[in-house]
Amino acid sequence: MSMTTKHREILQKATPDLLNDLHADDIMPHLLADMIITSQDAAKINAKATPRDKVSALLDIIPTRGDKAYGSFMECLKKMEGSTHLYLTVKKYEDTYQEQSGPIHEEYTPPNQGSGHSPTVTQRDVNLTINASGHSVVKNNSLTGQSNVFYK
Template identity: 35%
Template sequence: MERAHRAVLRKLRVEMSDQLLVSDTIVPFLYQEDILTDAQVEEIENQVTNRQKTLKLLEILPTRGPRAFRTFLRALQDFSWVRDRLLLELQAAPGPAEDCWIPDSDLQRIPTDRELSRLASRLGTEWEVVLMDLGLSAEAVFRCRSDHTLSTHSAVLAGLVQWRRAEGKKATLDWLQRSLQGAGVHPSVLQDALA
């Protein structure tokens, strides 16, 4: 999935979770079109509320390849207003030249606990790649995931704090920004965390 598509899905995540009913037509269509696997359909359907099902789908969708976004738009036939909103937002998305900018003075400092927590809440499925790029071992990332099975936010935050503690004064926002970019995370995610 293209970076712009991931960014739009992330931006409208909460709005879509309040408006979509994914079990009836969307999930079956995505399964039929080989976007979702049996296990992913089961993972979505095992969520308790419709909102949780939608959020789970939106978490999985960016990992499903280049056809995922366009197929998702086709699956929104019964929710044309959501599809129109996604397309409108995609057209209004900033181009590469308009990427978010963080002052150099900020990039040289160490992120605070609050900033790391806000970043942890904004990272999607790419969080493990980010942590490994920051220097955490696969074992450390696995430990973060297994120690916090009920909360992805807590797992990501634990990994970010572990990175900051291990690297000390070298754990700057610049390093963090480069790792996020390497994982395909839009620069606005870090900028939002710093706001």
């Protein structure tokens, strides 16, 4: 049973933060109780020389235990004292992942502009923030063909 690509990629993105701040010794009892890791897994993790190596070993095991493991891991981070910031970090990566892989709402093929081919451009839900000191103009938007003016 393997974890979904989405959850695996989220954990991979959060790995640097988890390696720096997570304490495997604190989370392992919870994961053992939830039957996400076995006592043999815990022994392998505990055999590692450094706290960082222990977390790395734990993060190697969790994706092999499916999406239930991801949910349990997240609950542990949320509830464990001193790990709430890690829970929020992983949630941030979840939110980013969902924005990047949102559904395609429309497809636009611009008219042939003499290049011999017409590329297809897809549009996704995107949050766009423009910081301007006065006003900014986006002319000839390549997707819609319209001009937009933004005022601060």
